[in-house]
Amino acid sequence: MMFLQVVLTGVLVGSVYSLVAVGLTLVWGLMDIINFAHGDMMMISMYTVFWLYTLLKFDPFVSLPISAGITALLGIVIYKLVIKRVVNAPGLMALLATFGLSLFIRNFAQFLWTPNYRFVGESILSGKRILIADIVIGLPQLIAALGSILMTLLIALFIKRTKTGKAIQATAQSRDIAELMGVNTEKVYAVTFALSGICVGVAGTLLSGIFPVYPEAGAMYGLLAFVIVALGGFGNIWGAFYAGILIGLTEALGGFYLGTQFKYALAFLIYLLVLQFRPKGLFGW
Amino acid sequence: MRKLLVVFAVLLAFTVFAEEVIKIGAIFPLTGPAAATGVKIKYAVEVAQEIINGEHPEIELLLGKSAGLPNLNGAKIQFVFADHQANPELAMAEAERLIRNEGVVALIGCYHSSATKPASQVAEKYGIPFIAGSSSSAALTERGLQWFFRIAPHDGMETVFFFEYLKYLNQKYNANVKKVAVVYIDNEYGVHAAQMVKEKIKDYQADGFSIVADVKYPAGATNVDIEVQKIKGAKPDAIFHASYIGDMTMFVKKYKEFNVVPKVVLSYCGGYQDPQFVINLGKDADYFAGPNATTSALFKKMAILAKINEMYKAKSGVDIDGPTLEDFASAIVIAEAINLAGSTDPQKVLNVLKTGTFMAPYFVSGRIKFGPDGQNIYSASVMTQILDGIYEAVWPEQYQTKEPVPQFPDWNKR
Amino acid sequence: MPRPLLEVQNLTMKFGSLVANDDVSFVVNEGEIVSLIGPNGAGKTTLFNCISGFYKPFSGKVIFDGKDITGKSTHQITSMGLTRTFQIVKPLKDMTVKENVLTGAFLHANSKREAENLTDQVLRMTHLWDKKDMLAGSLTIADKKRLEVARMLATKPKMIMLDEAMAGLNKTEIKEAMELCVNLNKNGMTLLIVEHVMEAIMPISNRVVVLNAGRKIAEGSPQQIINNEEVIKAYLGERYYAKSRQINGGI
Incomplete structure (x- = not known):
């Protein structure tokens, strides 16, 4: 019974990791840009939800479109102001640029809102849970997981089926060719960053109420997202999804049976091992 | 040229006829991430300065009665503030500056143990006394320094405090608390606290206490589900927490979700004592307990505390809290030590600090005395429990503002 | 009445101090097949890149279908009807x-x-x-x-630019490619072709433009170009040209 509970925790937690990773892999796969500020965009969406809740009493679900919209916009702004300048620069430049951006966003958040830990107190889901035999399923966690899975599906469908999605696919394979096909690759880049923002915007909103809101809130999620993207293969949406679940399970099972202090160390260990034997990730790219 | 001479003469006159002012450095985080806390401490130290320098016979402190330090002809104390911005390097630099440029005869500070450490090292180098009020890291008094003193209890003392409280609950209320779980964050604060539990419990094994779970979790963890599942499996009677506000809040929510109902939860200085705790959790914060140097519930029981709070609240707008009171104490004690020494000579002041007992009627313990390692041997804390959203003092009995609730009710019965 | 579809006017492209295209001007009329030839390094691909929006020219203009497309982005140029292939x-x-x-x-x-x-x-x-x-x-x-x-x-597209499209093809495949070009042209497509396989393009081109070391050195019908002294010099080098003149009883 305990085992099932632990596995369930791993899957629920991992699903949200997946969504965050999907946002990162889109950008990484398309532009070869490692966005260190990815987790911090999620933090911004959490603050958005928090302030809408505190000042206007909006339930997080009501805030979802707003916070996702704000992070989408943030993604576009980041693209136009920072990323655009380093897209064709040597790899290190992009790393430094987004790293600096991450520091800036965190410090700015701390300056505006203090480093205090906030929580979204009461949402329609808070405190509720489902009991099946001995297994506890917290409703906020369940909805967060389901929401994340749904969002991943929507993104995958968007990329595969829509005209813009095909334009993104083409640009990912060759920017020059895509341009020759009449694809405005500049717009494609901006749209992809917006999508990346929507991913973390939704993830952040789903997490509010379960996770504290503070300037460093995106740190661990961002870090795990890198591991998950590398595991799943750069640019591979379903790869990121499965890898996210895998990391969630590693964290849960490893934490429970080996020691909670090793939770993340194990996730990183798995990452290192996989890279040794399959450098392109579990699912290639 | 003539004008210059006149100015010079006037300045000389001022220095010759000015009242003697004794400068004491006060290094705190006045800007930066902990500014909110640092500024409140500054207010408390300013209140101490007012009590010392002014005539406040209504406040029954040694130095309240007359203006200035009586043994030094009414010399006034001036606390010279410096800002370390939560940066240890800056704390060190400010300590140097205060000693060399400002000529301070003693130092107090710094709230953050990480800043207190290097600043007190500087004091040691120059041979001037350093009193830390609220910095709680046990390591500070383990350095073998001669000039360092600390008022707040460290986690070893807190741990003993926890066990004594559990014994009290067992004796008075038949609480039957035996199995202890230690849950702590993976950093120096948490790890050291857990170490203390494992060390001190040996003295309490006869009373039937044992550790049934040791749950260490990483800082910045995205969830505490697994931790709580492990705790639940161990079925502890008491949980000792060394956690900050973010993780503590997550734990409480998870305890509720997984229906973990221990009898007692005691928290080291961290999340529980943070005012956000009650704000974040509302009714779910009730029945959690932990030590605090003071609580607003005590104002009606301790007159002098209430008066000090009045002066403090006038500046800060909020009631005084534990750590702030500890730093207030450091300001009072250093001034009293100088007064008792009858001089600012560092060696003389040092002797007073090492041998004297200082009255501290604003603390539940009533006094302050420093052991050979500089640690205040009297724990300044009182055990508090949140009842109806208020930190009530529940132990020792003579300071109770409410009786403790020795057993958590079921979550749905709150 | 031939209408110019593509006009390259005084186009210069520099990379630092290296001049890749030096004041190049020529016109491709609607319905023509024009070949662009020249030795390796003459600047043909650079010229293509400037025309199709991959590079922004240092100076000069490119006009397509009456509109100034200098410095426009590739996808815009494509949507206006001008596109190209790559060498690789x-x-x-x-x-x-x-x-x-x-x-x-x-x-x-x-x-x-x-x-x-x-x-x-x-x-x-x-x-x-x-x-x-x-x-x-x-x-x-x-x-x-x-x-x-x-x-x-x-x-x-209204006009396509082929960059050494025949490289690596065998004789049959080259023939097919030539047929395709001619068919497209019959159906109204204008073509600008860069090639080294002379036997393939000379027969199908209306005009030939020759680049050498960044400059246009000759322009004319295929027949004119084959016999052009400058062109021969460019491909074979000064000494060989002089020698061949001697052998042919020149000077």
Whole structure:
């Protein structure tokens, strides 16, 4: 019974990791840009939800479109102001640029809102849970997981089926060719960053109420997202999804049976091992 | 040229006829991430300065009665503030500056143990006394320094405090608390606290206490589900927490979700004592307990505390809290030590600090005395429990503002 | 009355102090096949890049269909009807042949159905219909080149620029390529072709422009160009030219 509970925790937690990773892999796969500020965009969406809740009493679900919209916009702004300048620069430049951006966003958040830990107190889901035999399923966690899975599906469908999605696919394979096909690759880049923002915007909103809101809130999620993207293969949406679940399970099972202090160390260990034997990730790219 | 001479003469006159002012450095985080806390401490130290320098016979402190330090002809104390911005390097630099440029005869500070450490090292180098009020890291008094003193209890003392409280609950209320779980964050604060539990419990094994779970979790963890599942499996009677506000809040929510109902939860200085705790959790914060140097519930029981709070609240707008009171104490004690020494000579002041007992009627313990390692041997804390959203003092009995609730009710019965 | 479709006016392209194109001017009229030749390093591909929006020229103008396209982005130029192939084929490897072409078809199509119809048309014209569901990365070189052309055609261009499209093809494949060019031209397409395979392009070109070391050194009918002294010198070098004159009893 305990085992099932632990596995369930791993899957629920991992699903949200997946969504965050999907946002990162889109950008990484398309532009070869490692966005260190990815987790911090999620933090911004959490603050958005928090302030809408505190000042206007909006339930997080009501805030979802707003916070996702704000992070989408943030993604576009980041693209136009920072990323655009380093897209064709040597790899290190992009790393430094987004790293600096991450520091800036965190410090700015701390300056505006203090480093205090906030929580979204009461949402329609808070405190509720489902009991099946001995297994506890917290409703906020369940909805967060389901929401994340749904969002991943929507993104995958968007990329595969829509005209813009095909334009993104083409640009990912060759920017020059895509341009020759009449694809405005500049717009494609901006749209992809917006999508990346929507991913973390939704993830952040789903997490509010379960996770504290503070300037460093995106740190661990961002870090795990890198591991998950590398595991799943750069640019591979379903790869990121499965890898996210895998990391969630590693964290849960490893934490429970080996020691909670090793939770993340194990996730990183798995990452290192996989890279040794399959450098392109579990699912290639 | 003539004008210059006149100015010079006037300045000389001022220095010759000015009242003697004794400068004491006060290094705190006045800007930066902990500014909110640092500024409140500054207010408390300013209140101490007012009590010392002014005539406040209504406040029954040694130095309240007359203006200035009586043994030094009414010399006034001036606390010279410096800002370390939560940066240890800056704390060190400010300590140097205060000693060399400002000529301070003693130092107090710094709230953050990480800043207190290097600043007190500087004091040691120059041979001037350093009193830390609220910095709680046990390591500070383990350095073998001669000039360092600390008022707040460290986690070893807190741990003993926890066990004594559990014994009290067992004796008075038949609480039957035996199995202890230690849950702590993976950093120096948490790890050291857990170490203390494992060390001190040996003295309490006869009373039937044992550790049934040791749950260490990483800082910045995205969830505490697994931790709580492990705790639940161990079925502890008491949980000792060394956690900050973010993780503590997550734990409480998870305890509720997984229906973990221990009898007692005691928290080291961290999340529980943070005012956000009650704000974040509302009714779910009730029945959690932990030590605090003071609580607003005590104002009606301790007159002098209430008066000090009045002066403090006038500046800060909020009631005084534990750590702030500890730093207030450091300001009072250093001034009293100088007064008792009858001089600012560092060696003389040092002797007073090492041998004297200082009255501290604003603390539940009533006094302050420093052991050979500089640690205040009297724990300044009182055990508090949140009842109806208020930190009530529940132990020792003579300071109770409410009786403790020795057993958590079921979550749905709150 | 020939109408200029592409006008290159005094185009200069520099990389630092290296001048790759030096004050190049020429015109391609509607319905023409114009060949652009010259030794390696003459600046032909650079010129293509400047015209098609991959580089922004240092100075000069490019006018297409009466509109100034100098410095515009590639996708804009494509949508105006001017497109090109690359020397090294670049199929979108992870997509099928059909998907590759579809990407281009979406540019002007108003619906998915229209795009698909156009794609099918183009695939048939370039003999890729049977291979439409194969992954583009697994095609032969010749087929990959056909795919380049097919993708281009899907964007409904008025003029196409081919950059050494015949490199690496065997005699039969070259013949097919020539036929394709001629057929496209008969149906109204204007072509600008860069090539080294002279036997392939001389017979089908209306005019030839010759570049050497960044400058245009000659322009005229294929016949004129073959006998042009400057052109021969450029390809064979001064000494050989002098020698050949001697041997032919020149000076």
